[in-house]
Amino acid sequence: MKRNRVPLVVTALVLVFFYLPMVILIINSFNASRFGGSWEGFSLYWYARLLNEHEIWAAVENTLVIGVAATLISTLLGTTAAFALHRYAGTLQKAHYTLIYTPLVVPEVLMGMSLLLLFVSLGVDLGLFTIFLAHVTFCISYVAMVVLARLQDLDFSIVEAARDLGAGWWTATWRILLPLLAPGIAAAGLLAFTLSVDDFVISFFVAGPGSTTLPIRIYSMIKHGSPPLINALSTILLVVTFTVLLITQRLTQEKKR
């Protein structure tokens, strides 16, 4: 009997559809040509030039500082939010769920503009701190959703058994609950980090003087400046993002075992 080829073809088409543009971008980052039109030979020229672009590296530093800080805080807040959503029921938690869920569906422009208006009316100076707050705001939702999914799979009888056997609340949480939740929390944290590093729209609105992040910088380079530098930079970003993604997947797979 002939094997059905359809799944294979569909998979191949999906992969091409998703990854062909990225492959072309990566190839072009090694192109000596300034425009992607023709292949002018293999070159690391753009990578070399990238090293000397201080403004870009300052933007990278801003992005990483915000990414790390926003990830830490949003993971903490998001996890506690998920815990509250899972353990308690009632109208309050229903409202809580809706509020946590909303940022996932609110358009980014709207969120960026409203955050800007908020900061301005509160008289907060725009800068790294406001970008950090904005990123925490939208990251919490993602973290809470991921951790919540993990909590719903969790067998709470294990925690109860620990309590029966004499573990205090703190010991049970620290030695039983958290290790069981850890893969979910880590995956959520990595997701938050990726989202924070990627964000352009919200960051653009709430950024202040001296706090240009990498995505903002890249957008402004498209009009003025050298497009191939963006290719080289994007390639580096892609490598970083893919590494982070692979780790996330590893952690989520462990859950199934």
Add this chain to the structure above:
Amino acid sequence: MKRLCAALFILALAGGCAIDRPTLHVFTWSDYIKPDLIQRFEKENSCRVTIDTFDSNESMYAKLKGGATGYDIVSPSSYMARTMWRQGMLQELDRKQVPNLSHVDPEYLKIALDKEMKYSAPYMLTVTGVAYLKNRVPNLQPTWAVFDRTDLKGRMTMLNDMRETIGGALKFLGYSLNTTDERELAAARDVVIRWKKNLAKFENEQYKTGLASAEFLLVHGYSGDILQVQEENQEIAFTVPKEGTSIACDDMVILKDSRQAQLAHRFINFMHAPQIAAENTEFVRYLCPNLASYPLLSPETRSNPTLFPSAEVRQNAEVITDLGADNAKYTKVWDEIKAAE
């Protein structure tokens, strides 16, 4: 790690810690100032300069209009500078603090939107013109009539921008490219429809790669774009039609809520010191309209029509202005052009 901790600490302080040296915040396009000049300015004035970038006039405007503060100097295009001035977002320039503005090219000021430099100082100029491949289009006459050449049929493009392309036809007919006269516009429409038969398409981006790879032989485009492609293909030449063309300028303006107004004035003055302006022109590869800086430019730059439009070109050029309600007239004509066979 130590650095990260320090950064996080600063973050915790809400970035509000005071720095002894005053800081000037510039909000501009990317790669638009020679980095050495910034360092020199910092040293001379014992201050710090931060550069932040935006990607379009509109997004910058939306952000500032939304209430974002902290920036001192912004470099919008002329039309946006005028809008910002009318909205009361800008300070009036104190000319006593910027004596170097006397070097600004009077030829340019004749056509500028802010002729008295009341609220803006011109920063960088670009023109729209015609780029072509020297080896494939010999003996090109610098006129808009090139788009009537049937021997180049299907190998030419014009900008997909109603003001630029209709403007070209208006200049060809000897009218102002800011006209609101419907008869003149109708005549321009017929010219563009005639040209359209010879065009491959109306194109804003791909004409660069198309020209570099000789897919197109002659394109209507911005000088800044053409300069970039010229690095790729030595055969590319640029010329400005003798009937005149459009000229665009990015200005330097000081925001009303600037906390460093004095330093901002000093910065504008610094950028218009002839030596500095010349260096900046050579680096950015647009023209800073500073008359006293022209003799200091390298002969190579001065003889490059893409970088250095001649006095004649600057005289015949016009700045595209925002026509407000009359914009609809152009939209109507443009729709008719697009619909024509």
